[in-house]
Amino acid sequence: GAGVSQSPRYKVAKRGQDVALRCDPISGHVSLFWYQQALGQGPEFLTYFQNEAQLDKSGLPSDRFFAERPEGSVSTLKIQRTQQEDSAVYLCASSPASVTDTQYFGPGTRLTVL
Amino acid sequence: AQKITQTQPGMFVQEKEAVTLDCTYDTSDQSYGLFWYKQPSSGEMIFLIYQGSYDEQNATEGRYSLNFQKARKSANLVISASQLGDSAMYFCAMSDNSGGYNKLIFGAGTRLAVHP
Numbered sequence: 001g002a003g004v005s006q007s008p009r010y011k012v013a014k015r016g017q018d019v020a021l022r023c024d025p026i027s028g029h030v031s032l033f034w035y036q037q038a039l040g041q042g043p044e045f046l047t048y049f050q051n052e053a054q055l056d057k058s059g060l061p062s063d064r065f066f067a068e069r070p071e072g073s074v075s076t077l078k079i080q081r082t083q084q085e086d087s088a089v090y091l092c093a094s095s096p097a098s099v100t101d102t103q104y105f106g107p108g109t110r111l112t113v114l
Numbered sequence: 115a116q117k118i119t120q121t122q123p124g125m126f127v128q129e130k131e132a133v134t135l136d137c138t139y140d141t142s143d144q145s146y147g148l149f150w151y152k153q154p155s156s157g158e159m160i161f162l163i164y165q166g167s168y169d170e171q172n173a174t175e176g177r178y179s180l181n182f183q184k185a186r187k188s189a190n191l192v193i194s195a196s197q198l199g200d201s202a203m204y205f206c207a208m209s210d211n212s213g214g215y216n217k218l219i220f221g222a223g224t225r226l227a228v229h230p
Binding site: 033040041043050095106 | 160164219
């Protein structure tokens with residue numbers, strides 16, 4: 001079946017621009033996670049959705065970061081007034097439901113802020 | 115706080131040989147999960163293997179096995195019969211289930227190069 005997809009794969013933004021990153025999880029997956037991966041580092045948790053409810057946004061670096069999943073499927077991560085330090089790969093992952101379920105990742109969006 | 119440590123920034127192995135990638139973890143939880151993911155240059159994180167903290171047997175998935183030593187808090191990945199396609203970054207991760215969902219905590223990764 002289809003895996004997790006993300007778009008765009010690459011995004012270049014000028015400092016101060018707003019960007020929106022899209023994630024299409026595996027159909028039927030209840031849980032959706034966003035992670036940020038800086039160059040040369042492991043991914044770091046940003047936020048978690050259970051269906052349409054955002055249950056944890058403790059990893060969002062600032063109030064410029066906003067995520068939504070209005071219908072419990074597709075999710076969008078929005079970054080307002082981008083800064084150079086926002087340059088990273090943004091990974092989306094989904095899992096069926098329970099705490100022991102494996103997370104399946106998308107290919108990521110590489111964001112470069114100039 | 116939970117933490118994953120991968121002390122090997124880079125490793126290389128000869129094709130067809132076995133290699134062990136180290137991972138140690140720190141947690142005060144009794145129930146947790148340990149994962150290994152592969153990240154090729156294309157960027158996607160590919161799930162390899164999972165070990166639950168209460169699993170008594172070491173997990174195996176094809177050429178991958180997880181050497182789980184609970185008392186030492188280590189979860190090393192063993193890749194047998196390395197192939198050129200195994201060249202990639204490898205990340206160890208553990209689940210933080212405190213919120214009722216498995217948020218993953220990742221290590222810094224190990225870059226594996228397989229030589230012909």
